[in-house]
Structures are given as structure tokens and as C-alpha cells.
Amino acid sequence: MSLAPYIHAMGRGPGRARSLTRDEARDAMGQILRGEAAPEAVGALLMLMRYRGESAAEIAGFAEAIRETLPDWTGPAPALDWPSYAAGRSRGLPWFLLSARLVAMAGEPVLLHGWNSHQSPVASVRDALAGAGIAVAQDMQDAAALLERDKIAYLPLENFAPRALDLLRLREVLGLRSAINTVLRVLNPGGAGGSVQGVFHPPYRELQSDACALLGLEAMTVIKGGGGEFERHPGKDIALFGLRSGQAWTAQAPERLDVTRRLADAAPDPADLGRLWSGEIDDPFATEIVLGTAELALDTAGIAQPGARAADLWVRRHRARAA
Incomplete structure (x- = not known):
């Protein structure tokens, strides 16, 4: 798997490009965090998202992927x-x-x-x-x-x-x-x-x-x-x-x-x-x-x-x- 399908989806041009789904965004960020994505692809993905405008589903998917890499919280949750x-x-x-x-x-x-x-x-x-x-x-x-x-x-x-x-x-x-x-x-x-x-x-x-x-x-x-x-x-x-x-x-x-x-x-x-x-x-x-x-x-x-x-x-x- 690579970021290419996601870059393709966002960069196909007017009338054909689309935002990522939440699951796609989670998978894309997971690849990035695991070091599986080429630096050029990471930059392309982030700048296409910047150009198109971020969606709530993309932000949520990215956040979920980062949360999965965090150490466990060891006490009561903050208010x-x-x-x-x-x-x-x-x-x-x-x-x-x-x-x-x-x-x-x-x-x-x-x-x-x-x-x-x-x-x-x-x-x-x-x-x-x-x-x-x-x-x-x-x-x-x-x-x-x-x-x-x-x-x-x-x-x-x-x-x-x-x-x-x-x-x-x-x-x-x-x-x-x-x-x-x-x-x-x-x-x-x-x-x-x-x-x-x-x-x-x-x-x-x-x-x-x-x-x-x-x-x-x-x-x-x-x-x-x-x-x-x-x-x-x-x-x-x-x-x-x-x-x-x-x-x-x-x-x-x-x-x-x-x-x-x-x-x-x-x-x-x-x-x-x-x-x-x-x-x-x-x-x-x-x-x-x-x-x-x-x-x-x-x-x-x-x-x-x-x-x-x-x-x-x-x-x-x-x-x-x-x-």
C-alpha cells in the first residue's frame, strides 16, 4: 500500500477530485507514522489537502491514527x-x-x-x-x-x-x-x-x-x-x-x-x-x-x-x- 491512491483521489482535477474518507485518512496517516510513505508523497498529500481545504472526516481520521501511536493515559481523564x-x-x-x-x-x-x-x-x-x-x-x-x-x-x-x-x-x-x-x-x-x-x-x-x-x-x-x-x-x-x-x-x-x-x-x-x-x-x-x-x-x-x-x-x- 502507498499514498498514491489517496493523492490520485484528491488531485484528479476539477469535477473529479474528492476529499478522503475518514477510513482513508486514518490509513494514510498510519502509513506516514509507520515510515512507509515517501517524503515526496507526504508533502504532496498535505499540500493537496491544503489546496482543497481540509474536511472534518480527514481531520478525524488523521487524529485517530495519531492517537493509536500514543502511550496509554495512566490516570483519570482530564476534565x-x-x-x-x-x-x-x-x-x-x-x-x-x-x-x-x-x-x-x-x-x-x-x-x-x-x-x-x-x-x-x-x-x-x-x-x-x-x-x-x-x-x-x-x-x-x-x-x-x-x-x-x-x-x-x-x-x-x-x-x-x-x-x-x-x-x-x-x-x-x-x-x-x-x-x-x-x-x-x-x-x-x-x-x-x-x-x-x-x-x-x-x-x-x-x-x-x-x-x-x-x-x-x-x-x-x-x-x-x-x-x-x-x-x-x-x-x-x-x-x-x-x-x-x-x-x-x-x-x-x-x-x-x-x-x-x-x-x-x-x-x-x-x-x-x-x-x-x-x-x-x-x-x-x-x-x-x-x-x-x-x-x-x-x-x-x-x-x-x-x-x-x-x-x-x-x-x-x-x-x-x-x-
């Missing part, structure tokens, strides 16, 4: 899966890390996973983890242990799916993002019941939601977020897409502040996350980013009155054990 794979070129500090920590304070274990430390020209997610009080897991077993201890952990992609990272980094060769960027957002390596996801390009909201429905996710919220992360701008109305009880769901979140400004800071310091958490600095705009994002995440996790709960957790955060 919330929080992928972080955005380039971050248009954003400042990753305040959403503090939002994730509030969700963990609510007793809902959060598994953050990603790979974007190389991309941000300002301050990467990994630069800010220490200030946010979030530990980095060495592998999936370690991530499960950290969730037992802290209710939150960050799992680097290279520590649980190095072959997927190789595919993601083909962007450096091909010059364009590929379906792998979308696949990693829906991968859900810990088998969480809910997921929060960000996109930079709005059309991917429905794509990721539809793929998660195929993958059996019960609750999911996806937004056009800061730099492509799951982080809401408090000065804007936010369109919400996703799933509730496994069914397609949409809603609208109104602006929280009457303000016009970008998320990016003039000279961000990753340590400011810790300073905002401790109360050393007072930044109303950053605080509203944290609270607004936490509200959406808590709602996804099924928490009643998520806005009030986020505000209460923020007031009580100093009582939380230091991570």
Missing part, C-alpha cells in the same frame, strides 16, 4: 483538554494560562499540550509557564501524575508525539501550514470529556467543531482567539462555536470592557503572569482577559454560572497552593 499550537505573532502575553489555572482551582483537571515556543516574537507560552505556576510534564505518565497533584499540567508535543511534531515542522520546508495544525487541536491525548480550542482563521471554527463531533467529544468551545489561542478579547463580542452534549452549538459572548486596543503588549514580561496572580501588579485589561477566558472554559466544563464562578475563584486565588 478539559486545552491545546496550544498557535503561532502567536499577533499577541502579547499568554494570559489564558491563568484562566486554565482558575479552571483547575475549580476542581476540573486541565491538560494543556502544545508546541509553539519557537514561534512567538514576544513571549512564548513555555516562557510563561513558570510565572503561571504550571508544571511541565516529561511524558504522558508524568502529565497524569501532575494532574493528580496540581489539577493542571502542560505536556509538550515532543514529549508524547514526536512523529507528529516532525509532521508539524514540515511547515518550515513547505512554507505553509498543513492539516496537522488542525489535527493537533482536536487530538485530545488525555481523553478529556471537554475541549477548548482557538483558531486564527474563522472558517476553522466549524471544521474543528465538526471533527470533534466525529471523534465523540461531548463538550467543546472554539473561538477566534488571541493569536489563534483560546483566549478572548474582553473588548469584543465573541462568536462561540462547538458542541454541547455532543451536538452542534453556537452562542455569542458580549464584550466585557468598552475598550479598543490589541492584546499585544508594548514590552511584555512573562513574569507578569505571576505578578498579576499574586496581586503585585494591577492590570484591569489583563484581568478581564483571564476572567472572560476562564468563564468560557468553565462553561465548557459544565460549571454552573461560570462567570460568577470565575470571579469568585479570582478573588480566592491567593489561597491556592503554589504550584
Whole structure:
């Protein structure tokens, strides 16, 4: 078997080409992960998919194939899966890390996973983890242990799916993002019941939601977020897409502040996350980013009155054990 039949199916030309089925996508990704596909064929497949536009079935099939290669998750499933794979070129500090920590304070274990430390020209997610009080897991077993201890952990992609990272980094060769960027957002390596996801390009909201429905996710919220992360701008109305009880769901979140400004800071310091958490600095705009994002995440996790709960957790955060 080779990727040739799948490349042929997608590249036959106008009126004859088609997307892959879910089973075909799963088989194609399986061949790639096993090293059975020629590099030229891998590039052709990914770029044809890029040109045609990814389908939810293709994304789901790819995700299933990658999941089959992952180590077993050794503990209770996290309540919330929080992928972080955005380039971050248009954003400042990753305040959403503090939002994730509030969700963990609510007793809902959060598994953050990603790979974007190389991309941000300002301050990467990994630069800010220490200030946010979030530990980095060495592998999936370690991530499960950290969730037992802290209710939150960050799992680097290279520590649980190095072959997927190789595919993601083909962007450096091909010059364009590929379906792998979308696949990693829906991968859900810990088998969480809910997921929060960000996109930079709005059309991917429905794509990721539809793929998660195929993958059996019960609750999911996806937004056009800061730099492509799951982080809401408090000065804007936010369109919400996703799933509730496994069914397609949409809603609208109104602006929280009457303000016009970008998320990016003039000279961000990753340590400011810790300073905002401790109360050393007072930044109303950053605080509203944290609270607004936490509200959406808590709602996804099924928490009643998520806005009030986020505000209460923020007031009580100093009582939380230091991570």
C-alpha cells in the first residue's frame, strides 16, 4: 500500500477530485507514522489537502491514527483538554494560562499540550509557564501524575508525539501550514470529556467543531482567539462555536470592557503572569482577559454560572497552593 491512491483521489482535477474518507485518512496517516510513505508523497498529500481545504472526516481520521501511536493515559481523564499550537505573532502575553489555572482551582483537571515556543516574537507560552505556576510534564505518565497533584499540567508535543511534531515542522520546508495544525487541536491525548480550542482563521471554527463531533467529544468551545489561542478579547463580542452534549452549538459572548486596543503588549514580561496572580501588579485589561477566558472554559466544563464562578475563584486565588 502507498499514498498514491489517496493523492490520485484528491488531485484528479476539477469535477473529479474528492476529499478522503475518514477510513482513508486514518490509513494514510498510519502509513506516514509507520515510515512507509515517501517524503515526496507526504508533502504532496498535505499540500493537496491544503489546496482543497481540509474536511472534518480527514481531520478525524488523521487524529485517530495519531492517537493509536500514543502511550496509554495512566490516570483519570482530564476534565478539559486545552491545546496550544498557535503561532502567536499577533499577541502579547499568554494570559489564558491563568484562566486554565482558575479552571483547575475549580476542581476540573486541565491538560494543556502544545508546541509553539519557537514561534512567538514576544513571549512564548513555555516562557510563561513558570510565572503561571504550571508544571511541565516529561511524558504522558508524568502529565497524569501532575494532574493528580496540581489539577493542571502542560505536556509538550515532543514529549508524547514526536512523529507528529516532525509532521508539524514540515511547515518550515513547505512554507505553509498543513492539516496537522488542525489535527493537533482536536487530538485530545488525555481523553478529556471537554475541549477548548482557538483558531486564527474563522472558517476553522466549524471544521474543528465538526471533527470533534466525529471523534465523540461531548463538550467543546472554539473561538477566534488571541493569536489563534483560546483566549478572548474582553473588548469584543465573541462568536462561540462547538458542541454541547455532543451536538452542534453556537452562542455569542458580549464584550466585557468598552475598550479598543490589541492584546499585544508594548514590552511584555512573562513574569507578569505571576505578578498579576499574586496581586503585585494591577492590570484591569489583563484581568478581564483571564476572567472572560476562564468563564468560557468553565462553561465548557459544565460549571454552573461560570462567570460568577470565575470571579469568585479570582478573588480566592491567593489561597491556592503554589504550584
